[in-house]
Each structure stands twice: as C-alpha cells, then as structure tokens.
Amino acid sequence: MEETRTTFEIPVGPVHPALKENIRFTFRVEGERILGVDVKPGFVHRGIEYMGMRRNLIQVLYLSERICGICSISHPIVLVQAVEQAAGIEVPPRAQYIRVIVSELERLHSHLLWAGVAAHELGFDTLLHLSWKVREAVMDILEELTGNRVDYAIPIYGGVRRDISPEQMPKVSEMIRYYRGLFEELSDTFLRDPSVEARTRNVGVLEPEEAHELLAVGPTARASGLRKDVRQDWPYLVYGDMDVRALTPEDHGLEVRGDVFDKIVVRLLEVAQSLDLIERCMEEMPDGEITSFPKLPALLAHLKKAEGEGIGRHEAPRGEVIHYVRLEAGQEGPSVWKVKAPTYSNLMPWVPMFEDQEIADIPIIAASIDPCMCCMDRVHVVRSGRPEEWTKQELLRRSWEKTRRLCG
Amino acid sequence: MSLSAFKRALWVFHVPTGSCNGCDIEIVAALTPRYDVERFGIMLVGTPRHADVLLVTGTVTRPMAERLRRIYEQTPDPKAVVVVGGCGSTSGVFYESYNVAGPVDEIIPVDVYVPGCPVRPEAIIDGVVKAVAKLERPVAKERT
Numbered sequence: 001m002e003e004t005r006t007t008f009e010i011p012v013g014p015v016h017p018a019l020k021e022n023i024r025f026t027f028r029v030e031g032e033r034i035l036g037v038d039v040k041p042g043f044v045h046r047g048i049e050y051m052g053m054r055r056n057l058i059q060v061l062y063l064s065e066r067i068c069g070i071c072s073i074s075h076p077i078v079l080v081q082a083v084e085q086a087a088g089i090e091v092p093p094r095a096q097y098i099r100v101i102v103s104e105l106e107r108l109h110s111h112l113l114w115a116g117v118a119a120h121e122l123g124f125d126t127l128l129h130l131s132w133k134v135r136e137a138v139m140d141i142l143e144e145l146t147g148n149r150v151d152y153a154i155p156i157y158g159g160v161r162r163d164i165s166p167e168q169m170p171k172v173s174e175m176i177r178y179y180r181g182l183f184e185e186l187s188d189t190f191l192r193d194p195s196v197e198a199r200t201r202n203v204g205v206l207e208p209e210e211a212h213e214l215l216a217v218g219p220t221a222r223a224s225g226l227r228k229d230v231r232q233d234w235p236y237l238v239y240g241d242m243d244v245r246a247l248t249p250e251d252h253g254l255e256v257r258g259d260v261f262d263k264i265v266v267r268l269l270e271v272a273q274s275l276d277l278i279e280r281c282m283e284e285m286p287d288g289e290i291t292s293f294p295k296l297p298a299l300l301a302h303l304k305k306a307e308g309e310g311i312g313r314h315e316a317p318r319g320e321v322i323h324y325v326r327l328e329a330g331q332e333g334p335s336v337w338k339v340k341a342p343t344y345s346n347l348m349p350w351v352p353m354f355e356d357q358e359i360a361d362i363p364i365i366a367a368s369i370d371p372c373m374c375c376m377d378r379v380h381v382v383r384s385g386r387p388e389e390w391t392k393q394e395l396l397r398r399s400w401e402k403t404r405r406l407c408g
Numbered sequence: 409m410s411l412s413a414f415k416r417a418l419w420v421f422h423v424p425t426g427s428c429n430g431c432d433i434e435i436v437a438a439l440t441p442r443y444d445v446e447r448f449g450i451m452l453v454g455t456p457r458h459a460d461v462l463l464v465t466g467t468v469t470r471p472m473a474e475r476l477r478r479i480y481e482q483t484p485d486p487k488a489v490v491v492v493g494g495c496g497s498t499s500g501v502f503y504e505s506y507n508v509a510g511p512v513d514e515i516i517p518v519d520v521y522v523p524g525c526p527v528r529p530e531a532i533i534d535g536v537v538k539a540v541a542k543l544e545r546p547v548a549k550e551r552t
Contacts, residue, residue, distance in 0.1 A: 015475060020432060021424055022472060043471045046524050047505035049545055054504060069430020069526055111434060118438070132440035139437075150430040150526045373430065 006030050012362065016041045019366065021373040029359060037354040039347060045193045048338050053077025056294070056332035057083060057157065057303050064323075065151050067339065068372055070113065071149045073106045074316035075323070075339070079153045081312030082325040083334075085156070087303055090292055095159035096237045097285040101172075102146065102154050103314070104281070106273040108179070109138045110317035111267045111274075115190065121363040124201045127189060134182055141175045144168055157299055171281060176275050180403045183367075187268050191261075199308065200260035204365035206355040207258055209350065214348040218319020219270065222248050223263040225256035230315040240275055241284075256300065260368045304327055307337075316340035316369050343372045346357045418540060421459035421483070425476050425512065426502075427466025430526030431493040435463060437458030438529035445533055456483040458541045461539050463532075467495040467502045473509040480516040488539035489518045492532055494525040526531075 007030045014022040022043035028035040048067055052060040055289070065077040077099055083093060116131035119150055139149050145164060146152035154160050164172075206216065211224035221228045229246035231239040247269040249262045256262060293299035307329040313322050319342030326336040348368040353365050423430055439452055455461055455479045468476055476497050480489070491514070494500040496512045512518055519542050522535035 013474070015423060021429065022426075044424070044466075044469060045471075046467065046469055046502050047507045048502075051505050053504065066428045066430075066495075066501055069428040069434060072428075072430065116436075129441050132437065134444045136437075149528065150434065160472050237494060286452065347485075384413055 007035060010359070015132050016247055019363075021371070022251050023371070023373050025362070025366070026302040027354070027359070027362070032358045032360070034354050034357050034359065035166050035361075037351060039350060041347070041373060042304045049339060052337045053333055053335065056300065057334065058300065058338065060333060061156065062153065064339075065153065069340070070110055070239050070323070070372060071106070071316045071341075073103050073154060074321050076153075076313055077103055078312035078314045078321045078323040079325065079337075081314070082159050082310040082323045083303070083312075083327070085308075085310030085312065086308040086325055086327045087306030088308070089158045089302070091159055091237075092292060093238070093286050094163075094288045095290045097281045098160045098162075098164060098290065099155055100166070100237050100239065100242075101278055101285075102152060102280045104277045105138055105142055105145075107274045107317045108271060108278075109135055110143065110370075111271050112138070114267060114317075114367075115186075115264070118260075118364065118367055119196075122196065122365045124193075124195065126198075130189070134179070134186070137175050144171055153362075156291060156293075157295040158304065159289070164285075166221075172228045172282060176279050178248055179271070179274075179275055180356075181324075183268075183272060184272075189213065190264050190268060196264075198259060199361075199364065200264065202257065203260050204357060204368050205257065205259045206353050208256070211258065211349060211353045214317075214352075216349045216369075217342050217343050217345045218315070219263055219315070220349060220372075221348045222246055223256075224258035224264045225250070230313050230320050234313060236313065238281070242280060244273070245278070246274060255257065260364055263368045300332070301352050303327070304332055316342055318372055319345060341372065343369070346371070357379065412460060415544065417451065417537065418543075419435045419451050419453045419459050419463060420461040420463050421453055421456045421477065421479075422463045422465070423456075423476060423479055425464055425466045425472040425496070426469035426508070427493060427495065428472075428526075431465040431496075431532075434529050435465070435492065435532055437513050438532045443529045443533065443541065445536070448453065450533075450536055456480075457496075459483050460487060460543060461536060462530055463536075464489060464490050464496055464516075465492045467499045468509045468515050470507050470509050473515050473526050476515050477511070486543050488520065488542050490522060490535045491518050491522040491530075491537050492527055493521050497523055498524060499520045 010027045010029055011296040013024040024040040036076045048063060052063050059077055064079045065072050084347055088143050100258040112131050112135040116128040119127035143149050144196055146154055160179060195205040206224045208225045212219045225248050231244040232246050247266055249265045249270055252265050306327045309326040311324050324338040327336045328335045422435055441476055462483055467524050489511045491497050499511045520535045520538045522531050525530055
C-alpha cells in the first residue's frame with residue numbers, strides 16, 4: 001500500500017499540446033520518474049478499409065492517399081503495387097523512376113518536418129522555424145511536379161499520372177544543390193549543439209534486442225543499429241539498381257546507442273541519401289510511356305476482370321508500409337483490403353523507451369518514432385453506436401471459437 | 409479588410425478530430441517563416457481556454473465527437489470556429505463509415521469553412537482573417 005501514496009497516473013491526450021494527433025497515454029509516475037506507460041490508440045480511426053471495400057479501385061486509390069497526409073504517396077504506391085501484382089499489370093520503367101523520385105521527395109519533406117517538430121518539442125523554436133523554412137523548397141518542387149503541396153495523386157495502376165518535363169529537371173537539380181549547401185549547417189546545428197545533445201543523448205533509449213523483438217521499423221529500428229530497410233532487403237520499383245543501403249549512426253562514425261540523438265542522426269543521413277537517389281533517378285530515367293493504360297475505362301475494365309491477391313511493400317519515411325489486396329472477377333472494388341502502417345509496429349517500442357525517463361522528456365520521446373496516428377488506427381469495434389475495446393482475452397476467445405466453428 | 413482591422417492578437421487552438429495530417433501540417437506551415445502569421449499576432453496556443461479561434465481539422469470520428477464538444481465549451485466567448493479542410497466541412501471522401509460521426513458542423517456551430525484537400529496555408533490565413541471579422545462585429549455594433 002506504500003506505493004499508492006507515491007505513484008500517480010498522468011493522462012496525456014487525446015488532445016494535448018505535446019501531441020500533434022489524437023492518442024492517449026497514461027503514465028504511471030513516481031515523482032519525476034516514469035514507471036510505466038499505457039497507450040490507447042483508436043481516436044483517428046475512420047474505417048478507411050471498410051469504405052474502400054465498397055468503392056471502385058480508382059476511388060480506393062484516392063482514399064488510400066487520405067490515410068495519411070504526410071505519407072501521401074507511400075500508401076498509394078503500396079496499393080498500386082499490390083493491385084498490379086494481383087491483376088498482372090506491368091509498369092513502364094519511366095513510371096517506376098517517377099514513383100521513386102516523388103517518394104524520395106516525400107521522405108525529404110517528411111524528415112525535415114520531423115526535425116522541426118523534434119526541435120519544437122525540445123523548446124528550440126528557432127530550429128523549428130529554420131527546418132520549416134528550408135522545407136518549403138521541397139514543397140515547391142512537389143507542387144511543381146505534381147500540382148499540389150500535399151496529396152500528390154501521382155501513382156495510378158500501371159504507371160503514373162504526370163510526367164516530369166525537361167523544363168522541370170533544372171528546378172529539381174537546383175533544389176538538390178540548395179539542400180547540399182545547407183546540409184553542413186543543418187547537421188551542425190542538430191548534432192553539435194550542446195542543448196540538443198543534452199536533451200537527447202541517452203534519452204528514450206531503445207536497445208537493439210528490444211527493437212528486434214518488438215519489430216520496430218524505419219528510422220526507429222535503424223537508430224538502434226538494425227540494418228533494416230525495405231528498399232535494401234526487398235527491392236521494388238528501381239530501388240534494386242540504386243544500391244540503397246540501410247543507414248545507422250555507425251555510418252556517421254558514431255557508436256550506436258539507440259537514443260533520440262541517434263534517431264536525429266539517422267534521419268539526417270537519410271536526407272542526404274534521398275538527395276543522391278533523386279539525382280541518380282533524374283540522370284538515369286529513360287524516355288518512354290508513363291502508364292500502360294492511358295485510357296481510364298480500359299484500366300477499369302481490366303481491373304474488373306482481374307482476380308487474385310497481391311501484397312505491396314514500401315519504405316515510407318517512418319518505416320515499412322504493407323497493403324494486402326484481394327480482387328475478385330466481376331467486382332469493381334477490392335474484396336479485401338488490409339493496411340499495415342509503420343507507426344503500428346513502432347508503438348510497442350514506446351514502452352521500453354519511456355521506462356525510467358523523466359516527465360519532461362515525454363514529448364520528445366513520443367515524437368522520436370515520428371508517430372502517425374492517422375496511418376496507424378486501423379481497428380476499432382463499434383457496436384450499437386458505441387465504440388468499445390477488445391481485450392486480448394476477448395480476441396483469443398473469438399479466435400478459439402472460429403477454430404471450433406471451422407473444425408465443425 | 410485591411411491590416412488595421414487587427415485590433416488585437418488572435419490566439420488559435422488546433423483540434424485534430426480525425427484528420428489525415430495534411431491540413432495539420434499546412435497549419436504549421438502557415439505559422440513558420442514563409443507564411444509567418446505570427447506577424448499579425450496570430451499564435452497557436454496550448455489550451456482552448458486561452459483561444460479565440462478553434463481550428464478544427466478532419467471529419468469527426470466517434471470517439472472525438474464528445475471531446476470536440478467539450479473543447480468547444482471550454483473555449484471562452486467570444487469565439488469563432490474555423491473548419492480547415494474538405495473532410496471537416498462536408499466529410500469529403502469519408503462517407504458511409506461506421507466510425508465517422510459526421511462533418512464538424514453536426515457537432516458544434518461553425519463560423520468559417522475553408523475547403524481544400526488539403527487547404528493551402530494562404531487559405532487558412534484567409535479563413536482566420538474572416539473569423540477576425542466575425543469576432544470584431546459585435547464590438548463595432550456597440551460603438552455605433
């Protein structure tokens with residue numbers, strides 16, 4: 001009973017200034033020390049998969065883009081891969097290069113965005129404004145190439161919707177030069193600033209074994225020293241020709257500690273990597289068609305006849321995204337559509353990261369995995385209009401029941 | 409409306425209610441150097457109790473509906489509600505879902521709608537400026 005007097009529970013969220021999105025943490029604290037954390041997601045669940053299974057595949061494509069506004073090319077890219085696999089559609093090489101260019105531009109803007117948010121969580125607002133100021137350069141290029149700052153609507157089944165014209169090429173090269181010129185300044189501010197180091201070194205540590213066991217993905221896993229990257233491990237599009245390597249802090253000559261500082265290092269290294277990839281794609285991009293189905297009615301007719309299943313995977317800025325799609329002949333929409341977003345895998349690593357930390361470090365540790373709730377909230381049970389939760393026992397019971405039912 | 413219409417600093421509180429992050433990042437973009445709304449005294453605050461304007465993004469999911477209502481009640485009068493984005497204004501692409509309670513105006517009264525998917529930072533600024541006009545109106549009436 002002694003413990004009840006000294007330990008308290010602090011609820012954070014679902015609407016809280018330290019969080020950009022809706023999620024609820026319940027921290028058990030003793031003084032300033034965090035003893036444990038409970039995470040309750042599900043506030044941003046909109047039932048996208050359910051809606052998608054009632055629409056035609058072209059509508060699903062634009063719906064998938066609205067799973068997340070920051071990864072607004074990652075989800076469509078994975079969905080088209082899954083559908084192309086299911087329906088046996090070939091993608092022209094030029095379209096593959098354009099998909100890679102836009103997804104690397106997205107990684108660039110996402111990592112700069114994260115750098116700003118992380119600086120803000122540390123109370124270093126000058127750095128927030130610097131990061132977001134330089135981020136506008138890549139936003140301009142995205143708008144130039146796709147027509148929109150966010151939600152680009154570039155991939156379509158069998159190719160892409162817009163070509164990159166020769167007049168646009170020099171603008172992209174200029175952006176690459178701009179960022180390369182800035183890189184030294186940015187990495188200097190983030191990695192050699194004593195206040196950033198004091199707030200992030202040995203804070204929110206994720207040991208490599210924990211990252212491995214809890215299936216962390218993306219920069220969260222790589223900051224703990226796991227060389228894990230879909231672009232390297234399961235090359236798709238033209239990534240196989242690009243020799244992409246998963247980057248860890250070791251590539252910056254640092255010892256891997258798995259703390260928030262390492263996560264900054266990894267994301268900065270990936271900014272440089274993305275710049276190289278974009279440059280290489282621009283050089284090597286062949287001429288030719290950008291889609292194998294220039295006419296939409298022909299595409300819809302082909303998709304309606306298609307039958308099969310497909311899995312798409314992509315290394316989004318936050319980690320691995322997987323979509324599973326099953327198509328049935330005569331049906332316009334997918335009969336099954338399942339989405340697994342990176343933040344879903346990165347939720348459990350939060351538990352060891354928060355353990356034994358201070359309350360003041362909650363915002364930066366929460367931000368360090370670059371959480372994206374709107375991607376992640378995929379399951380929610382609603383019965384008679386009231387949302388409820390399912391416990392593990394309840395799910396287990398249902399699973400047993402199903403086995404019994406199937407075995408008669 | 410001219411710059412002199414800004415008679416006081418306007419504090420805004422951002423409420424995500426099920427948005428896809430697209431509008432949310434554009435709100436932050438509006439606050440940072442390129443668009444820099446802080447020069448007009450528009451500032452993002454950490455609690456609805458300090459806010460004049462609520463910026464609501466996203467279609468309202470069932471768990472968030474009650475919370476949105478509470479946030480609206482916590483905001484002191486006079487207040488204005490600006491819905492940022494197409495899905496908050498009309499539910500947009502999120503129709504026929506079991507977990508969507510509806511567009512924002514079915515939950516709380518709305519003053520300004522900013523359509524777009526996602527909205528551009530310029531449009532957000534325009535929406536907030538329209539909200540200023542609404543907040544200033546009763547004051548102007550008192551003076552005459």
